[in-house]
Amino acid sequence: VDADLNAIPDAAVRDFLIRMAIAHPIFGFACADEELEYRNRITTIFGINTMESWVGRDPRRYVPGLYWWTLLPASLAEQHGIPLSVLVDASQEHIELEGKQHLLRYYDKPEDWQSAAFMAELYHSCPGIFDVEKLRPKLQGAKTFLEINAVLHEWT
Numbered sequence: 489v490d491a492d493l494n495a496i497p498d499a500a501v502r503d504f505l506i507r508m509a510i511a512h513p514i515f516g517f518a519c520a521d522e523e524l525e526y527r528n529r530i531t532t533i534f535g536i537n538t539m540e541s542w543v544g545r546d547p548r549r550y551v552p553g554l555y556w557w558t559l560l561p562a563s564l565a566e567q568h569g570i571p572l573s574v575l576v577d578a579s580q581e582h583i584e585l586e587g588k589q590h591l592l593r594y595y596d597k598p599e600d601w602q603s604a605a606f607m608a609e610l611y612h613s614c615p616g617i618f619d620v621e622k623l624r625p626k627l628q629g630a631k632t633f634l635e636i637n638a639v640l641h642e643w644t
Contacts, residue, residue: 502557506585509587515561518598519556523598528553529542532627537633541644542644549618551568553617553618554610554617556597556601558575558592559592561587561588562590565616580595
C-alpha cells in the first residue's frame with residue numbers, strides 16, 4: 489500500500505499503521521517524501537545525463553530502512569541480525585502489536601528526520617539495515633551508464 493498521508497493528522501498515520509499491522513505486512517513505514525528519497529533513491533549525474541534508481545528496498549536482503557514510523561515484524565529483524573532492543577531504545581515511541589510486530593516512532597514530526605543525527609549511528613550499529621551512505625562512495629568512480637548500473641544492480 490502506498491498512500492499520501494500529507495493531509496491527515498500525525499496521530500491518524502499512527503492509527504493507520506496499527507490497522508495495517510492486522511494484515512501482517514513484511515515491512516511498513518510512514519515518512520516525508522524527502523526522507524524516502526534520501527534513504528532509498530540514488531541520483532547520479534554523468535555528463536548531460538541523469539540516472540535515478542530506487543535502492544535498498546528488498547526485505548530479503550536487509551531491512552529497507554528506519555523512518556519516522558517503522559512497522560517491523562520481529563522475524564524480519566531476526567532474519568537480518570538486528571537486536572530489537574537497540575531499535576526500541578533509540579525510538580521515541582514503541583508499540584508492540586500482535587503477531588510480534590513492532591511499531592516504532594523515531595522523531596516527533598515527519599520533517600524532523602533531517603535533524604535526527606542519532607539515526608546515522610543507529611544505521612551504523614545495525615548492519616542488517618540498508619544504509620544508502622554505504623552505497624554512495626561506491627558510485628564515485630562510476631562514469632558511464634554501464635558502470636553505474638553494475639554498482640546499483642547489487643543494491644536494487
